[in-house]
Amino acid sequence: MPLYRTATEADTIALGARLANELPRGVVLLIGNLGAGKTTLAKGIASGLGAASPDDVASPTFTLIHEYGRGLVYHVDLYRLEEAREIESLGIEDLIDSGALVLIEWGERFPELFPPPRTEIYLRALPDDSREIELRRLG
Numbered sequence: 001m002p003l004y005r006t007a008t009e010a011d012t013i014a015l016g017a018r019l020a021n022e023l024p025r026g027v028v029l030l031i032g033n034l035g036a037g038k039t040t041l042a043k044g045i046a047s048g049l050g051a052a053s054p055d056d057v058a059s060p061t062f063t064l065i066h067e068y069g070r071g072l073v074y075h076v077d078l079y080r081l082e083e084a085r086e087i088e089s090l091g092i093e094d095l096i097d098s099g100a101l102v103l104i105e106w107g108e109r110f111p112e113l114f115p116p117p118r119t120e121i122y123l124r125a126l127p128d129d130s131r132e133i134e135l136r137r138l139g
């Protein structure tokens with residue numbers, strides 16, 4: 001379970017870019033409080049895969065799902081959803097089955113929808129604004 005520390009937003013983007021090619025396709029849950037850096041890390045991951053430049057990656061809080069690199073990467077934000085059945089209607093399963101990398105914010109609230117195999121990336125803000133970032137592979 002690798003543990004990383006990033007000092008700045010740019011560092012977190014760079015870490016995402018470095019990790020991107022090692023992440024198995026399928027579900028990646030980005031787990032952390034509001035402002036922890038989930039979307040920032042997603043910018044790095046999408047750019048590391050050559051699917052988008054970091055500036056093109058914006059939070060899908062209202063749009064729910066963004067696609068980058070024509071089906072290569074999807075970025076999902078479930079913050080505004082409350083019920084599993086609302087999420088099921090989004091068709092995320094099909095994206096997972098397509099072999100894409102599916103980055104999901106706030107997905108840990110619905111663990112039954114995202115059974116292993118999956119990757120979990122935990123982000124924690126420290127008082128000096130650095131971030132602790134830990135990877136776990138399940139299944």
Ligand SMILES: Nc1ncnc2c1ncn2[C@@H]1O[C@H](COP(=O)(O)OP(=O)(O)OP(=O)(O)O)[C@@H](O)[C@H]1O
Nearest residue numbers: 006007008009012034035036037038039040130131
């Ligand atoms: N070391 C760091 N790594 C990442 N972001 C940092 C860091 N230091 C400061 N920041 C700032 O923290 C914020 C992280 O925002 P981001 O949108 O990535 O969080 P989030 O976890 O996606 O939040 P939300 O739950 O609201 O979607 C940005 O404003 C960024 O500039």
Ligand SMILES: [Mg+2]
Nearest residue numbers: 038039059105
């Ligand atoms: Mg976000």
